[in-house]
Amino acid sequence: MRGLVLAALIAGLLMATSPAWAHAPIMGIGGVFGGVLHALLIPEHGMSLVALGVFLGRQQSATRRWEVMTFAVALTCGLVLIALVGEAAFAADCLLAATAVLGLLIATNWTPPLLGWLLAAVIGLALALDSPPEVGSTEEAVRMLIGSGLGAAIALALLAESAVWFRGTGPLIATRVLGSWITAIAILVLSLRIATRWATG
Amino acid sequence: MSQGLRCFIVLVLVSMPNVVFAHSENGVAIDFKGGFTHPIFGPDHVIAMVAVGLWGAFLGMPAIWLLPVVFPLVMAFAGALGVLGVPLPGVEIGIAVSAIALGTMVALAAKPPLWVAAVLVGAFAVFHGHAHGTELPIGADAVAFSMGFVIATGMLHLAGITFGALSRWPAGRIAVRTAGGIIAVIGFVYLGRSL
Numbered sequence: 232m233r234g235l236v237l238a239a240l241i242a243g244l245l246m247a248t249s250p251a252w253a254h255a256p257i258m259g260i261g262g263v264f265g266g267v268l269h270a271l272l273i274p275e276h277g278m279s280l281v282a283l284g285v286f287l288g289r290q291q292s293a294t295r296r297w298e299v300m301t302f303a304v305a306l307t308c309g310l311v312l313i314a315l316v317g318e319a320a321f322a323a324d325c326l327l328a329a330t331a332v333l334g335l336l337i338a339t340n341w342t343p344p345l346l347g348w349l350l351a352a353v354i355g356l357a358l359a360l361d362s363p364p365e366v367g368s369t370e371e372a373v374r375m376l377i378g379s380g381l382g383a384a385i386a387l388a389l390l391a392e393s394a395v396w397f398r399g400t401g402p403l404i405a406t407r408v409l410g411s412w413i414t415a416i417a418i419l420v421l422s423l424r425i426a427t428r429w430a431t432g
Numbered sequence: 433m434s435q436g437l438r439c440f441i442v443l444v445l446v447s448m449p450n451v452v453f454a455h456s457e458n459g460v461a462i463d464f465k466g467g468f469t470h471p472i473f474g475p476d477h478v479i480a481m482v483a484v485g486l487w488g489a490f491l492g493m494p495a496i497w498l499l500p501v502v503f504p505l506v507m508a509f510a511g512a513l514g515v516l517g518v519p520l521p522g523v524e525i526g527i528a529v530s531a532i533a534l535g536t537m538v539a540l541a542a543k544p545p546l547w548v549a550a551v552l553v554g555a556f557a558v559f560h561g562h563a564h565g566t567e568l569p570i571g572a573d574a575v576a577f578s579m580g581f582v583i584a585t586g587m588l589h590l591a592g593i594t595f596g597a598l599s600r601w602p603a604g605r606i607a608v609r610t611a612g613g614i615i616a617v618i619g620f621v622y623l624g625r626s627l
């Protein structure tokens with residue numbers, strides 16, 4: 232009888248387990264493609280890329296392309312840093328703060344190019360430092376980092392070029408509302424994370 | 433079937449069910465759905481946010497989109513203060529007064545300068561944001577919850593704007609102004625309760 236109870240408990244516990252996901256669940260997909268998906272499917276990263284894309288879409292063509300390049304360079308530097316040093320604890324907070332500022336700039340329809348350069352660099356760096364590859368082998372980690380970089384850079388370039396078409400009155404209003412929502416979400420997430428950190432010590 | 437086997441099956445089944453989280457520690461579900469339903473299940477918040485949309489529609493361009501842009505921005509800043517435990521006195525009174533004031537503006541078809549409307553809506557958003565912030569569950573899936581929360585707020589504004597669009601027609605104008613009056617009356621009820 233005790234054997235049966237023990238067997239039942241073990242069977243029950245095994246069946247009750249659930250997978251532990253640090254980030255978005257991309258089961259069975261690794262390597263470069265896993266990295267690309269990692270960059271695109273994390274909600275904070277997606278939100279930051281959309282905000283930066285919309286902001287850059289309002290810049291002059293030449294400025295926009297240089298700012299996308301700035302983002303790509305900062306992203307690459309961040310990925311090299313994370314490979315050498317590891318994850319930076321403050322990166323997620325930095326990313327959210329920069330996203331909140333971007334949302335505010337979109338909502339107010341104020342697009343200073345200088346701030347665009349700075350925010351593109353900060354978001355590129357923070358996004359990379361907040362993308363630690365969660366795999367065992369070094370080779371797999373490098374592949375995922377390359378994928379993360381490619382995914383984020385291509386996504387931003389596409390978003391920025393697509394956002395150029397959202398310049399009419401209706402789309403402009405829609406993006407201004409979107410900007411206010413992005414700022415609101417970023418502020419709430421940041422404050423919830425800080426409060427959770429305080430609560431858990 | 434032997435008693436031992438039956439006992440085994442019962443024990444396996446008993447130890448199998450997943451945990452059901454109806455609420456978090458603070459009584460609020462902590463995912464996108466929880467965030468989305470959070471503002472919707474507070475009638476005092478709902479009427480004020482719908483009133484913002486109604487008033488925006490009444491004022492026309494650019495208030496129709498500017499007020500719903502101002503509200504979530506200010507609400508989030510005040511919400512952060514609430515989350516971080518910064519106290520704000522008279523929150524419930526402020527929320528009730530917001531329904532009275534915004535409902536009255538719609539009922540009277542008041543058309544103040546845009547900046548006055550924006551400041552008024554922003555000031556009331558402080559109370560709504562702070563109230564939501566203090567109720568937000570610590571340890572929630574912050575991104576999903578906040579997305580749901582902000583989108584639901586936007587949808588409530590949109591509901592108000594959609595209804596307020598009826599004010600293009602004479603009968604619709606009466607309906608919208610009546611809705612404003614009802615919101616103001618409900619605000620008085622909440623004010624009576626909070627005093």
